[in-house]
Amino acid sequence: MDSAGIAVDIRGVNKRFVTQQGDEVTALHDINLTINQGDFICVVGRSGCGKTTLLNMLAGFEQPTDGEILAGGQRITKPSPKRGVVFQKPPLYPWLTVRKNVEFGMKMQGVEPAERRKTADHYLEMVGLADAANRRPYELSGGMQQRAQIARVLATDPDVILMDEPYGALDALTREKLQNELLKIWQERKKTVFFITHSVDEAIFLATRVIVMSAHPGTVKMDIPITIPKNPDDPNNMEQVRSTPEFVELRDRINDAIHVKDDQE
Template sequence: MTTQRLAVRGLEHEFRAAGGAVPALARIDLTIEPGEFVTLAGPSGCGKSTLLRLLAGLLRPSTGTITLGDNPITGPGAERGVVFQRPALYPWLTVRDNVAVGLKLRGVGRDERRETADRHLATVGLTDAADRKPYELSGGMQQRAQIARVLAGDPDIVLMDEPFGALDALTRERLQAELLALWRRTGKTIVFITHSVDEAVYLGSRVLVMSPRPGRIVFDESARFLRDGQPVPTDEVRTLPEFTALAARVRDAISER
C-alpha cells in the first residue's frame, strides 16, 4: 500500500491538429490520497481518458505538474499500473504467461513468475484458465486476466479506463464486486473512469465529475456509505436512499454542464 499522495496542480492539456490547438483539459487541481478509490464520470469527449493517460505518464501535460509524493511524473513507472478498455493480451501466450510477462521483462525467475501469476489469477477467479489462450476466454475473463497482469506488477496505484464498459450487465456487476473486494484487501489507490453513474457511485469512495471539453473537475464528493460507523455491505449499497441521492447529484452535475 502506497503512502504517497498523487497531486495534480494547474494541469492543462491540448492536442495539436491541422486546424490548430484543440484544448482537452482546462485548469485542474486535484489531490488523491493513498488508498482512495476515485471514480471519474463525465460526458463523452470531456477528457477523462486524457487525464488518466497523463496520470500514467503516457502523455506530458501542456501546462502544470503531476507528482507522486515528492517526485514529478514524467513518464510511465512501475508504481502505476494501467488497465485499458480492451484487454490487449498476447494471443500466442497462455493466460499465465500473459500475467507474468511484465515480471519476465524485469528478470524475475521462472518459479517466482509462475507463483506470482498463479496467486493473482486466483485473486480474479481464473485459476482454471491459467493454461488456456486468451481467445479461448470470454470478454469478462480476458478483462480479469488483464487486471491480474497489472496486479502482478504490484503497483501502488491502479489506473482503470472504463475496463467494464463493453461487458454484459451480469459480468459487469460481478467484476465490480470482485474489484471492490480486491481494493479492500490490498489498500491500493485506484482511479477508475466510467460513463455509468451507477458504477461511479457504487465503486468509488469518492466521485468526481468532469465538464464537457475542455474538461474541468466540477463535482467532488465522498461516496462512503456507513451504518453505525461501519461500511454498508456491498450487496445492500444500491438500496440505500443515500446512494440514490448521490447518484442523482452526479447525474445533475453531468447534465448541467
C-alpha cells in the same frame, strides 16, 4: 508540501492540442487534484471532457501543456511499472497462456521464474481464473480476459492502478460480477485506483470519491466523498447499496452535475 500519504498530486494542469487544421483546442483546464494512498477514485463526465487524456497523463503516455503531475513525490515524465494500466480492451498476448500473460510484466522486471509463477497463480486464484491458467486468451470470454488483465497488473505490484472504462464493453451481469470482485480486491490490497466510467451507478458503487468533470474544456466540477458501507462478500451487496437513500441522492446529484450545461450554473 509534505507528500506523505499522497499517491498522486495534480497541480495546475492544462492540456492543449493542435488540430490538423492548425486550431488550438484546450482539452483540460486548471486541474488540481490530490489523490491519497488507498483512494478509489471514479471519474465521470460527458464524452469529450478529457477523462482519458487525464488518465494518459497519469500513466505517463502524455505530458501536460502546463502544470505538473507528481506520483510518490516525483514528477511523472514517462510510463512506470509503479502505475499499472487496465484498458477497456484487454491487450493480452494471444500466443501466451493466461499464466504467461500474467507473468509477462514480472519477467520484464527481472523476477525469477519460480517467483513469477507463484505470484501469477496467486492473482489468478484471486480473480477466479486458476482453472484457466493454461488456456489462451482467445479461449476466454470477454469478462475472463478482463480479469486476466487485472491479474497481470496486480502481479507487478503497482502503487497506482489506472482503469479506463474496463467494463464498458461487457454485458450487465458480467459487469456487476466484476465490479464486486474489483471492490473485494481493492479492500484486500488497498491499492490506489483511478477509474474512468460513464456509469454513475458504477462510480458510486466502487468509489471512495467520485470526481465529476465538466466539458469543453474539462475541469473538476465536483469532488464527492462516498461513505456508503459495502460488503463484497455478500451476494446481495449491489442491490443493498443501490437501495439506500444515500445512493439514490448521490446518483441524482451526480447526474444533474453531469448533464446541466456549465453556462447554466
